[in-house]
Amino acid sequence: MIESARDVARKRDDSQSEIWKLLVCPRDKQELRCEGSHLLCESGHRYAVIEGVPVMLVSDVEQTHIEGARALAVAESGDASSLAKFNLGPNEIDPFVQGTIGATNGGLYGHLIGTLNEYPIPSLRLPPGENRQFLEVGCNWGRWCIAAARQGYRPIGIDPSLKSIRAANRVAKQLGIDASYIVADGRYLPFRDLSFDQVFSYSVLQHLSKQNVRSSLREIKRTLRLGGTALIQLPNVYGIRCLYHQIRRGFREARDFEVRYWRPAELLSAFREGIGPSELSVDGFFSLNIQPSDLHMLLPRYRAIVHASEILRRLCGKIPAMANVADSLYVTARRKE
Numbered sequence: 001m002i003e004s005a006r007d008v009a010r011k012r013d014d015s016q017s018e019i020w021k022l023l024v025c026p027r028d029k030q031e032l033r034c035e036g037s038h039l040l041c042e043s044g045h046r047y048a049v050i051e052g053v054p055v056m057l058v059s060d061v062e063q064t065h066i067e068g069a070r071a072l073a074v075a076e077s078g079d080a081s082s083l084a085k086f087n088l089g090p091n092e093i094d095p096f097v098q099g100t101i102g103a104t105n106g107g108l109y110g111h112l113i114g115t116l117n118e119y120p121i122p123s124l125r126l127p128p129g130e131n132r133q134f135l136e137v138g139c140n141w142g143r144w145c146i147a148a149a150r151q152g153y154r155p156i157g158i159d160p161s162l163k164s165i166r167a168a169n170r171v172a173k174q175l176g177i178d179a180s181y182i183v184a185d186g187r188y189l190p191f192r193d194l195s196f197d198q199v200f201s202y203s204v205l206q207h208l209s210k211q212n213v214r215s216s217l218r219e220i221k222r223t224l225r226l227g228g229t230a231l232i233q234l235p236n237v238y239g240i241r242c243l244y245h246q247i248r249r250g251f252r253e254a255r256d257f258e259v260r261y262w263r264p265a266e267l268l269s270a271f272r273e274g275i276g277p278s279e280l281s282v283d284g285f286f287s288l289n290i291q292p293s294d295l296h297m298l299l300p301r302y303r304a305i306v307h308a309s310e311i312l313r314r315l316c317g318k319i320p321a322m323a324n325v326a327d328s329l330y331v332t333a334r335r336k337e
């Protein structure tokens with residue numbers, strides 16, 4: 001039976017239906033139709049649906065992460081039997097999150113690997129969602145989408161990792177969160193034009209080449225509604241800890257999934273060109289990923305770093321020049337009306 005993706009969305013009653021309404025081919029943005037376990041566009045591009053999750057990666061380009069290549073391998077075979085199956089209890093922390101907390105939340109969370117007793121859900125520095133459509137680029141297990149849902153947004157998360165997306169779906173279901181997730185690439189967003197009010201990304205685009213970041217910004221602009229905004233975190237080349245890490249690697253060019261550092265003026269130029277009017281704000285000092293909302297979960301010596309970062313961040317309001325040495329910056333960019 002052949003149906004359009006929109007027809008499928010109308011029949012579904014789960015959280016994923018939100019995504020199916022917006023899906024288009026990530027290559028040419030054409031409408032999609034469903035044939036068995038695949039989505040097809042008029043040009044014949046095919047995308048597998050694995051356990052109800054569309055894998056919307058472009059297979060004939062280099063993937064930005066090894067998990068993208070692995071997701072494509074599962075999609076090509078159509079065999080998900082190699083994927084781990086979990087049935088979570090009401091108070092159990094998802095095993096995927098237990099194992100990756102140090103990678104997704106930062107090195108200061110390494111002591112929590114395998115010992116988490118709650119999900120570290122951050123505070124989103126955005127106004128109330130008021131039911132607006134929210135896209136997170138690089139959602140991993142969905143912590144920021146959960147924060148967005150609790151703040152009144154309708155979140156959709158994408159990530160090139162099928163393992164991450166499956167975990168995000170499990171955690172959302174476990175917590176009773178209405179969020180939707182698919183496997184996709186920020187450079188080739190599989191969504192209709194003007195789909196989102198708010199786009200967000202944290203600790204993700206820093207791992208991409210600057211050319212790939214600029215490609216992602218163009219796609220973000222295309223999918224933003226007029227007047228919509230993007231809030232994206234990236235590292236400052238002049239940040240105190242960022243300079244330390246650049247010195248450690250001898251100021252050579254970043255390779256593979258290593259962090260790329262940006263000059264503040266370079267960030268503003270890229271975002272203004274890619275999306276629209278942009279401004280910088282300080283996320284924090286001495287780290288790229290630590291969250292004040294997780295203070296109670298951190299070791300005492302790490303709590304001191306959080307307190308110092310927050311003091312300096314607030315001082316930036318009185319001494320704007322301090323932002324020049326902040327490690328983690330937010331860029332807010334708006335698509336013009």
